Amino acid sequence: MVDHLFSPLTLRGTEIPNRVFVSPMCQYSSPDGVATDWHLVHLGSRAVGGAGLVMTEATAVSPEGRISPQDLGIWTDEQRDALAPVADFVRSQGSVPAIQLAHAGRKASTYRPWEDESGPVPLDEGGWETVAPSGPYPRDGDEAPTHALSTDEIEDVVADFADAAERALDAGFEVAEVHAAHGYLLHEFLSPVANDRDDEYGGSFENRTRLLREVVGAVRSVWPDDKPVFVRISATDWIDEGESWDVEQSARLAPILAEAGADLIDVSAGGISPAQDVPYAGPNYQLPYAEVIREHVAETDADVAVATVGGVTEPEQAEAVVANDRADAVLIGREFLRSPYWPLHAAHELGEDVDWPVQYHRAKPR
Numbered sequence: 001m002v003d004h005l006f007s008p009l010t011l012r013g014t015e016i017p018n019r020v021f022v023s024p025m026c027q028y029s030s031p032d033g034v035a036t037d038w039h040l041v042h043l044g045s046r047a048v049g050g051a052g053l054v055m056t057e058a059t060a061v062s063p064e065g066r067i068s069p070q071d072l073g074i075w076t077d078e079q080r081d082a083l084a085p086v087a088d089f090v091r092s093q094g095s096v097p098a099i100q101l102a103h104a105g106r107k108a109s110t111y112r113p114w115e116d117e118s119g120p121v122p123l124d125e126g127g128w129e130t131v132a133p134s135g136p137y138p139r140d141g142d143e144a145p146t147h148a149l150s151t152d153e154i155e156d157v158v159a160d161f162a163d164a165a166e167r168a169l170d171a172g173f174e175v176a177e178v179h180a181a182h183g184y185l186l187h188e189f190l191s192p193v194a195n196d197r198d199d200e201y202g203g204s205f206e207n208r209t210r211l212l213r214e215v216v217g218a219v220r221s222v223w224p225d226d227k228p229v230f231v232r233i234s235a236t237d238w239i240d241e242g243e244s245w246d247v248e249q250s251a252r253l254a255p256i257l258a259e260a261g262a263d264l265i266d267v268s269a270g271g272i273s274p275a276q277d278v279p280y281a282g283p284n285y286q287l288p289y290a291e292v293i294r295e296h297v298a299e300t301d302a303d304v305a306v307a308t309v310g311g312v313t314e315p316e317q318a319e320a321v322v323a324n325d326r327a328d329a330v331l332i333g334r335e336f337l338r339s340p341y342w343p344l345h346a347a348h349e350l351g352e353d354v355d356w357p358v359q360y361h362r363a364k365p366r
Contacts, residue, residue, distance in 0.1 A: 004323040005315075005330075006343075006352045009052070011263045011305060013226030014174055016096050016329075018052035018354075019322050020343045023309050023333035024100040024177070024232075026057045026067060028112040033060060033073025035082040043086055046336055047093035048357055050343030052329075054090045056083070058102035058179055061164035062157075065103035065185070068112050069126045074099070075160065080167040087172035094355070098175035099168045100232065101161055101219070105185025106132035106146050106194065107271075120144035133188050133195040133202065138274060154201060154211060157185070162218040169223065176223055177230035178216055178262075182271030186212045187234050190253075192243035193272045209253055213260045220261025228263035230307075235269050235289035238276035245272070251293045255302035264305040266331060267293055283317060286310035290327045307331055315346035 006018045022043070029038050039056070047054045060066040060073040073079050087097035109127040111117045119141050121127030129145045130136065131153065136146035149157070165176050180186035188194035189211045195202050201210050212231070220229050233253070237244040254265050267290040270276050278285075290308040297304055309331035312318050318330045335342055347354040348365045356364045 005319040005350065006347055006354060009305065009329055011228035014096065014228055016052045017094060018050070018343065019329040020051050020318065020346070021053040021098075021307065021329055021331045022046045022051045022055055022336055023331035024055050024057045024179075025333050025337065026071065028068050028070045030070055030072040033063070033066065033071065033075070033079050035072060035079070035086060039072070039083075040086050040089060044089045044093070045340040047090040047095035049336075049339075049341035050347065050354060050356075051095050051336070052343075053096045053098050053175065055098040055100055055175070055177060055331075056086070058100050058104075058184075059164070059168075061101055061103055061160040064108060064128055064131060065105075065160070066108055067104040067184075068110050069121060070112055071104075074101070074164045074167050074171075077167070080171045083168075083173075084171040091172065091174070093357070096175060097173050098177060098230070099171075099173040100177040100179050101164050101168065102179035103157060103160070103185040104130075105183075105188045106130050106135075106137040106144070107183050109144050131185070133197055135196075137183070140274075148197070151199065151201070157211070158214045158218050161215045162222050165219045166222050174227050175230060176219055176227075177232055177266060178212070178219055179232050180212050181232045181234040181268045183234070183273065184271070186215060187245070187272060190233075190249075191237055191245035191272050193237055193239060193245070205249060205252070209256065212253075213256065216257055216260040216262055223261075229261055230264045230266050231257050231262045232266040232268055234271055235267050235286070235293065237272045238270045238278050239273060240277070247289050247292050250289065251296035254293050254297050254304060254306070255300045258297070258302040258304035262304055264307055264328070265293060265297075266307050266309065267327075268309050281311065283311045283313065284308070284321065287321065287326060294327065305329065309333065315349045318346065319350055
């Protein structure tokens with residue numbers, strides 16, 4: 001019997017029944033940002049499958065914050081109301097419903113991955129002018145029209161995240177994750193690769209981290225004290241030449257985010273530029289970054305958990321991550337697309353007796 005991967009994790013007053021979390025995975029299937037039956041089935045089936053926490057895809061806090069015109073959003077009450085049944089069903093299956101709040105910044109207004117076209121959507125086809133700390137996202141083809149945010153517009157972004165968090169709470173979500181990874185807006189402010197501002201939001205480490213600190217603080221201010229706030233970061237830009245964001249800065253940032261109100265750091269990597277060079281993309285390929293951050297958190301006595309994502313596919317692999325104190329939880333993406341009931345199968349393989357939905361008892365291995 002094991003008691004690591006399938007042990008509960010309590011953050012503030014919220015108990016997550018196990019350490020297997022569904023990673024945010026964009027579905028690009030939301031007309032006007034509104035969730036549909038697809039989202040209920042997609043996310044609900046992972047809750048039925050035994051995930052401890054089920055997180056929505058990147059959910060835009062404003063229209064210009066969408067990655068694509070078909071992205072999920074939560075800047076209107078209609079969008080909030082469409083997500084409420086999803087959160088309710090996930091909870092009814094014993095999982096914790098979570099939402100990732102996001103702004104795509106200079107990487108917004110793009111075609112969906114399966115479209116015949118790629119890159120930015122033209123303004124006359126439903127695209128929009130993107131926003132950034134400085135300039136546009138570099139592309140081989142046409143760059144999207146982009147403007148650098150003014151300080152007043154930055155204040156609006158912070159307010160958008162807070163408003164979105166309030167709607168998410170009303171919809172029934174128990175965890176809010178701030179998306180500050182993968183080259184999207186908050187990551188763009190962190191990284192010198194995308195941020196060459198000379199005001200209070202650029203230049204020094206303190207200035208480049210200012211917007212993320214303000215957003216986390218704003219979300220925390222409207223989120224109940226007994227419910228956790230997560231932050232997803234890219235631990236490194238995977239760019240060695242010149243100034244970039246790296247794991248040392250990420251480790252330094254983690255206790256600061258904890259002080260701002262974060263309860264878990266969700267450690268991913270990359271996405272800031274096509275110039276990135278991924279050194280390895282096999283099993284646990286981002287786990288070493290989470291370990292560095294977790295070690296620094298322990299050294300500073302910061303009260304924040306650390307989770308890993310990327311290349312986690314096998315039950316024994318996931319169990320070893322948690323059992324050996326390499327991370328507090330694992331987030332799984334593509335493997336959940338292949339196997340919605342991965343946690344149930346993993347528990348059986350690891351010799352752990354977990355509850356199955358009563359409707360499925362006849363199929364539970366003995």
